[in-house]
Amino acid sequence: MSEAYDLAVVGAGVHGGTVALLCARAGLRTVLLERGSLFREASGVNAGTLTMQMTRVALIPYALRAHAMWAGARRWLGHDVGVVVCDGLSLAFTEAEEELLAFRAGKRRDAGAPIDLVSPARAAEVEPGLGPGVRLAGHCRVDGYANAYLTGLAYAAALREAGVAIRENAPVTAVEPSDAGYALATAAGETIRARRLVLAGGVWLEPMLAWFGLHVPIRVLINQLAVTERLGPVMRTVVGIASGLLSLKQYPHGTVVIGGGWQGRGDRVRGAVELVPESLVGNLRLACHAIPALRAARLARAWAGLEAETADALPIAGPIPGCPEAYAIGSVHSGYTSGPYIAALLADRILEREPALPLFPLDRLLPEAAVPA
């Protein structure tokens, strides 16, 4: 029989990676099973924006703490993830966007985000690269971005240093309760045993939860991103718009990453994605409208990735009902921003420490009949 671990984590993105890291550092013998390579799905292909202005109001307290974690990544993760902390602007170009911005900024400010509404003149002082037509802007002093590619390298090194048994190219095909916890079957025909279990499968959390007979619909968004060639300085903040359909920032080496959730095509079953040119062009037009210097830039590359969202757009982070010492985490829009902190809360729960903020129970997403009494 194979060695039994204290904890098996299935899925190596920011959620699974953080839980595995913190639990291993606390002394649990931990195995991290990943279908492909570490941090190659949403956590490795995202835009890296660490922003409060696209974060759900209920998540602001979590995202603020996570922002501090990202900014201090060198300290607790032990490796650089290329974080730049800077101002963020959310723009309104139309009357409807102005109303939306004022409403959403107010709610986020009430939840603790340091967002002020500023005039077009003040917005242009904060971001001299802005184009004309801005009617109002939300200015947040806690914004910034990380480098998603570096994040994967940093976590891989930290996980190894913490002694996590990393199993790449090891898709888990089924999980069964067993005497001492759980037995995980891999596609290679191996059985891995562990006392505790964490499912952290991003958009694949839905099929993972089906292993326990639970049906939790997880929406799949196919987000497109594009990056320009290296440019001289054209902007110095993170720029978005009130509707959420734009996210822009220039990395220190000069490239500008353009996103905002414009949709491509793809699906969870094949895991494949395909760009939709008209959608990409819409995104680029909006980017050039916000920062006119981008009109002269050439695109270097565009890609897409799969982002998960629950029915109430809040994360899952908590026990799996009816399954002792089994937990699920993930499935939240803009989950890279808040991921490390929410995963740290779940690690606390697993380690029998009181989480500092409430978790996000899974049973709220289940029909009443499916929740064990």
Ligand SMILES: Cc1cc2nc3c(=O)[nH]c(=O)nc-3n(C[C@H](O)[C@H](O)[C@H](O)COP(=O)(O)OP(=O)(O)OC[C@H]3O[C@@H](n4cnc5c(N)ncnc54)[C@H](O)[C@@H]3O)c2cc1C
């Ligand atoms: C293009 C794009 C841009 C984004 N931009 C931002 C942004 O700027 N800011 C922000 O805050 N958020 C952003 N997001 C969202 C953010 O990336 C995600 O919310 C977050 O990374 C999800 O992390 P995760 O660990 O839950 O999932 P993932 O990173 O998807 O990790 C899940 C892992 O589970 C593995 N897995 C699945 N099934 C199995 C199995 N059977 N066995 C073993 N392993 C399995 C997968 O291979 C995958 O590696 C973006 C997302 C995308 C796609």
